[in-house]
Amino acid sequence: MSLLAIGTVAFDAIETPFGKTDKILGGAATFIGLAASNFYKDINIVSVVGDDFPEDYIKMLQSHGVNTNGLQVKQGEKTFFWSGKYHNDMNSRDTLDTQLNVLENFDPIIPESYQDCKYLMLGNLAPAVQKTVIERMTNRPKLIVMDTMNFWMDIAMDELKETLKLIDVLSINDEEARQLSGEYSLVKAAQKILTMGPKYLVIKKGEHGALLFHGNEVFFAPALPLEDVFDPTGAGDTFAGGFIGYLAQTDDISFENMKRALIHGSALASFCVEKFGTERLVGLKSEEIDERIQDFIDLVQFDITLENSL
């Protein structure tokens, strides 16, 4: 079995109150692959870059156990580029530049060697492309997790709704959940979205943690209170990568295990935001992750015996 992640492999140029970068490594599949690699080693990615993409980045991904056979390199074309500037509160950002480049005509070709996929992570891409990937799998994966964003709700809601019917877990942020459902209350939003296809819904609330909904059950994973959020870019993808990587490692998709997966995803996201781009994720040590997960346990663990009220 293997874990397949599709999504962008890209260049980002980022400006935050703490500094700015030139073109650095970014992209959903990059963050997902790096994050998942902390828990699981048979990771395949499907994506596309131009001939301007450094061989060193590809080697770095491979050295983390990410198989790049499905990473198409288009000669004479340029890699997807995004540039953004975060505001002081780090919760909102302006997109300064988006150059689709190779992404414009991306055809997600699945190498034959990827067909043993059991865990499929559909990183943020056009819903029609995400659907194509599902259709190209010979056997339906055990679990399909999907990320998307408000952009597709604005311009491709119908395709998005078609793709939603085919997946198991949807991972979006609070504003996206509100837009998708038309409900302000996240509880009501979740109830509605769970009738659209996904059996599980993760609502990411950034510094306020994440909620997991399934049937009538709900679980909350906090975000770790940090002195500073240095750069939030990729945090959502890192979260998703940690989530599905942990599920693949344990090969257990029960609600109880999804709770643990959510905590593991949150722990990885808390590293991601400490430095620019992928910097903190490259070479991350398992002891560091264990310590961080202990921080999460300490943060929310309490011991109540229900016989206190009068």
Place this chain on the structure above:
Amino acid sequence: MSLLAIGTVAFDAIETPFGKTDKILGGAATFIGLAASNFYKDINIVSVVGDDFPEDYIKMLQSHGVNTNGLQVKQGEKTFFWSGKYHNDMNSRDTLDTQLNVLENFDPIIPESYQDCKYLMLGNLAPAVQKTVIERMTNRPKLIVMDTMNFWMDIAMDELKETLKLIDVLSINDEEARQLSGEYSLVKAAQKILTMGPKYLVIKKGEHGALLFHGNEVFFAPALPLEDVFDPTGAGDTFAGGFIGYLAQTDDISFENMKRALIHGSALASFCVEKFGTERLVGLKSEEIDERIQDFIDLVQFDITLENSL
């Protein structure tokens, strides 16, 4: 021993997206007393009302175990009145009217029978009045918890800082923590505020839960995801009342027990917002509270053994 709560007893007129009320019962001491009464029965309040304040409200408080000997009734004067309108997101509100009335010259007289106070809750009032109450206690209470708001930071920061030196636990919201400390990061804000006097700091984040800081330790109590927040008025005071009521009941001010107290306070606050004003708190049953606390346990409880990362 007893629990003493000072704060307003007031009339509120509230407008939310779900409806509006005429003058109903409100005030910090009211919510604190009602909330605390679920866990502890020797509760005294010090406050002031006018002769327009209905005897029925006083009887209702008494029937919940709240001693009103320290509630001054000023003949020929009017009760403090606040009117506000909540926006659609329920996180922000406009004050439509504030009539200080009896509060203008409030002298917090402590009845002799209140001097066995072990747990003192200073509800939101002018910092100088809060300080006077501390000074009028013959013996220093075991624990002094204080609430305040941005209003006093704007107009009475020096008095506020003097009062802060005398207390144990400060309970404020995230924006107030930022204003008091001058730090945007709540972690940095907490570090600074913990040098100002309080040994414990609770930062309330509304629908995003609450953080408890003490030394280098931090604990997070979630808010329960609700279908609708009907009326947030009094939620912060209810939270504080549940918190100190639980501490008084258990007579244990360890950090571990404060975590439990925070969960109990959060549970009571989750009831408060379900209806207008004190409506949901009046006659609240202990079985309902136990069920709600079980919801909190289910919401954040997970079971991780640290041997998962590769």
